[in-house]
Amino acid sequence: xxxxxxxISDRVAAVQPSATLTISTKAKELAASGKNVIDMSAGxxxxxxxxxxxxxxxxxxxxxxxxxxxxxxxxxLRKAISAKFKNENGLDYPPEQISVANGAKHTLYNIFQxxxxxxxxxxxxxxxxVSYKEMAHLASAVPVDVPTSQADGFYLHREALEKALTPxxxxxxxxxxxxxxxxxxxxxxxxxxxxxxVKNNILVISDExxxxxxxxxxxxxxxxxxxxxxxxxxxxxxxxxxxxxxxGWRIGxxxxxxxxxxxxxxxxxxxxxxAVTFCQDASVAALNDTSDFVERCRSTFEKRRDLIxxxxxxxxxxxxxxPLGAFYVFPDVSxxxxxxxMGKPINNGLEFxxxxxxxxxxxxxxxxxxxxxxxxxxxxxxxxxxIREAIRRIAxxxxxx
Ligand SMILES: Cc1ncc(COP(=O)(O)O)c(C=O)c1O
Numbered sequence: 527x528x529x530x531x532x533x534i535s536d537r538v539a540a541v542q543p544s545a546t547l548t549i550s551t552k553a554k555e556l557a558a559s560g561k562n563v564i565d566m567s568a569g570x571x572x573x574x575x576x577x578x579x580x581x582x583x584x585x586x587x588x589x590x591x592x593x594x595x596x597x598x599x600x601x602x603l604r605k606a607i608s609a610k611f612k613n614e615n616g617l618d619y620p621p622e623q624i625s626v627a628n629g630a631k632h633t634l635y636n637i638f639q640x641x642x643x644x645x646x647x648x649x650x651x652x653x654x655x656v657s658y659k660e661m662a663h664l665a666s667a668v669p670v671d672v673p674t675s676q677a678d679g680f681y682l683h684r685e686a687l688e689k690a691l692t693p694x695x696x697x698x699x700x701x702x703x704x705x706x707x708x709x710x711x712x713x714x715x716x717x718x719x720x721x722x723x724v725k726n727n728i729l730v731i732s733d734e735x736x737x738x739x740x741x742x743x744x745x746x747x748x749x750x751x752x753x754x755x756x757x758x759x760x761x762x763x764x765x766x767x768x769x770x771x772x773x774g775w776r777i778g779x780x781x782x783x784x785x786x787x788x789x790x791x792x793x794x795x796x797x798x799x800x801a802v803t804f805c806q807d808a809s810v811a812a813l814n815d816t817s818d819f820v821e822r823c824r825s826t827f828e829k830r831r832d833l834i835x836x837x838x839x840x841x842x843x844x845x846x847x848x849p850l851g852a853f854y855v856f857p858d859v860s861x862x863x864x865x866x867x868m869g870k871p872i873n874n875g876l877e878f879x880x881x882x883x884x885x886x887x888x889x890x891x892x893x894x895x896x897x898x899x900x901x902x903x904x905x906x907x908x909x910x911x912x913i914r915e916a917i918r919r920i921a922x923x924x925x926x927x
Contacts (some may be wrong), residue, residue: 541660549879553889564916565889566904569705570773571853573826576819579770579808586807595800598791599626599779603806606813611781615734616751617762619781625790626809628801630735630765630778633790634699635661637731637761637780640789641697642667649690649698651682653856653898655705655733670695671897676858679847680709684718697729698722700749703736706896706903707856708831708849710740716749720756730760735778736852738769738820741828744850750781761786768852769820770812775805827853830906830913837917838904843924853907856893859924860900868926875899886919 550567557563598604604621611617611624627633634657642648644666650658651672662669672690674680682700700719702711711719723730732749740746750760761782766772778801780787800806835848838857846857863873868885872878875892879902882888893901906913 537664540663549883549889552883556887561887563887563889564912566916567889567891568905568907570907571768571771571823572907573771573823575771579812582811583804583808586804591803591807593803595803595806597795597800599801600806603810606810607779610813615748617748617781623784623787624779624781625787626779626801626806627794628776628798629767630763631657633763633778633780636790636793638662638665639793640786641729645694646696647692647694648696651700653706653896655701656895658699676847680707681715682711682719684722687722691726695728697731699731699733701733703740703851705852706854708852708854710744710850713745713747716747717752720749720752723759724755732760732762734762734764735768737764739824739827739853740851741831742850758783766809766812777801777805777809830910833910834906834913834917841921841924853905855904856901858900859902862924862927865927867923875902882923886923888916888919
């Protein structure tokens with residue numbers, strides 16, 4: 527008998543393992559060996575889920591909400607989402623045009639699977655969140671970069687979109703506020719994007735997961751609210767992870783065209799079925815909540831953003847846009863590439879971050895994970911004390927250049 531040789535499908539084997547893994551594994555090892563590591567790589571709020579949501583889930587379980595629900599989510603949750611879309615975003619999605627999944631990441635995965643055929647192209651503005659391109663690959667589609675730059679606050683220019691457009695372009699994914707840049711698209715920018723999508727008949731996937739984390743009184747706009755033509759060409763994605771400190775609860779959702787929602791539901795009916803039942807009940811409580819929980823988190827993040835931005839931009843050789851949203855800063859540290867820092871030559875972001883971790887024990891995510899090697903991503907979902915100490919250490923590190 528020949529030995530068994532386990533073969534991974536070409537589709538999955540082609541997926542890139544996360545470039546951030548090396549850093550986070552190393553950070554954990556260092557911390558376990560007793561080093562005082564400051565982790566600035568977190569992609570989730572550092573607040574606990576509020577008690578009233580934990581109680582809502584507990585009470586749902588006690589009431590027997592431990593069974594399957596409709597694949598698309600309970601009618602109560604879809605009604606609450608429908609009301610949220612209407613009241614907060616000016617979007618008219620009835621419950622049958624809403625689908626709930628196990629986190630916004632799952633929602634996005636479902637959408638990519640439902641709309642992309644092999645060889646189809648999807649436009650991805652860069653710097654980009656780590657999963658969009660891999661999700662495209664998993665649908666045998668081709669992600670196409672649409673570059674944006676720090677020089678104008680990561681504005682998504684129409685010319686850049688036109689340049690990336692081909693007869694195979696099927697969709698455009700946008701993420702405002704953005705992970706990793708924290709950039710928020712202005713109404714004017716969204717109008718340009720919408721006009722491009724309508725003229726070229728392209729579907730827009732609008733990832734609005736950081737919607738609630740917007741600063742300086744800036745206006746958050748859902749692209750689908752800009753008119754009936756863009757509304758019918760958009761699927762709007764959101765979730766509870768970032769707004770309600772519910773990352774582990776895994777609730778995400780989308781509102782969109784009926785045919786697409788129905789395709790997603792069919793796909794999901796053969797993969798995960800419904801999102802966790804009692805988490806759906808807690809999500810109804812979150813969406814109907816009138817307390818100041820979300821605002822308290824937002825204003826805490828805003829204070830931290832002011833702090834981290836003022837400290838990081840005071841370091842010679844580092845430039846950084848003041849982000850209007852999310853909980854990341856995305857400084858450009860490329861002026862240090864090609865130099866020797868604390869005894870080691872540094873040629874790129876991965877080497878910068880690895881050496882930063884080794885020497886001063888600060889964990890940051892190299893920008894190459896987001897297709898922008900000049901930058902690194904620092905999350906400020908951590909205490910002011912950690913922020914001050916991390917930036918002090920980064921300043922000390924680059925002083926050695
Ligand atoms: C831009 C973006 N979209 C979607 C997600 C997925 O969020 P979740 O699956 O926790 O709802 C994340 C999480 O990090 C994100 O940063």
